[in-house]
Amino acid sequence: MAKDKKKSVSSDEAFDESPAETLTRLTSLDSKPALHLGSRLRNYFLTGLIIVGPVGITLYAIWWFINLIDAWVKPWVPQVYLPETYLPFTVPGVGLIFSIAMLIVVGALTANLFGRTIVSYGEIIVGRMPVVRGVYRALKQIFETVLSQSNNTFQQVGLLEYPRRGLYAIVFVSTPARGEIDDKVLKGEPVLSVFLPTTPNPTSGYLLFVAEKDVTFLDMTVEEGAKLVISAGLVVPPYQAKLKRLAREAKPKPRGKTPRTRQKTSA
Structure with a gap:
């Protein structure tokens, strides 16, 4: 029982561990002779999963997002501006770059009086469409609220x-x-x-x-x-670990001995 208690790790300590600390803890078990080959392989597998899992999922999400934007934007880009026209392979991210550049151009155009006038006329036209105007106004209000108050949402x-x-x-x-x-x-x-x-x-x-x-x-x-x-x-979240750390930091430091006050004695 004592050995099992030593090997166990509390949930708070596990959440405080970084991937490097988890890797060290799992690989350190390899030095104990009591572990068989199957246990060692299991520890190696878990260690590799901890390291590769988050990185692989993150890279896949980025790759999926870039391909999604490329599929939407690249059909609208002239062939002369696509790298595939001059290279024998496809370059990912071209659609994303053009999207960012287009948003910057639109923002720059609407920053002056001419651009704001065009946007106002466009909103007037959209406002006369029975179904589209409701969707447009709702989406515009959501985007304005989220982007203009991004520092104040969900605090x-x-x-x-x-x-x-x-x-x-x-x-x-x-x-x-x-x-x-x-x-x-x-x-x-x-x-x-x-x-x-x-x-x-x-x-x-x-x-x-x-x-x-x-x-x-x-x-x-x-x-x-x-x-x-x-x-x-x-x-x-490791709430207990935070609580203990804050309690130690807030604990007052011991000071020197304070002189005792003399008690008044009645005559």
Whole structure:
């Protein structure tokens, strides 16, 4: 039992480990003679999976995104500007480069009076289309809100009793409620707009307006909260390790002996 306790690693220590520390811990077990060949191979496999897995998935996501943009943009690019016209192989990322350049050009054109006038006339034309105008206005408002207030969105993570008392769900606090919602919902109490994500896809979820007193704010960051949702609770932020470290840092340093105060004695 004592040997098993020594080999076990707490969940908080495991989450604090970097990939290099995990690699060192797993490979260090190879020096123990008690491990058989199968155990060593299993440790090597897990070590390789820890190192290669995140890197491989990240590279695949980048490659998929570049190919997706290329498939959309390259058909609109003249053949004279494509490297494949002069090279015997395909160069990935050309569509992405042209997309970034086009966005910069459009932004520069709309920064002056002439460009803003063209955009205004275009919005007037779109505003006269019954179905398109609703979609366009909603998307424009979402993009303006997200891009102009990117530093103020989802700054905190909280817990909310949902869907009934006794059950708690992770929510991302967006902003205090404003406008008509703030005026008509829970008058006299601060109201928050929170986003309740779904697992394992946090991009979908529910928008809820709740009283601020009903939200239990957490110390974890938004990134840590997203990891908790995506992993279905398997990846838990090392809260205990942080708590102990903060407690040690906040502990007052011992000072010199203070002179004792003399007690007054009654005559």
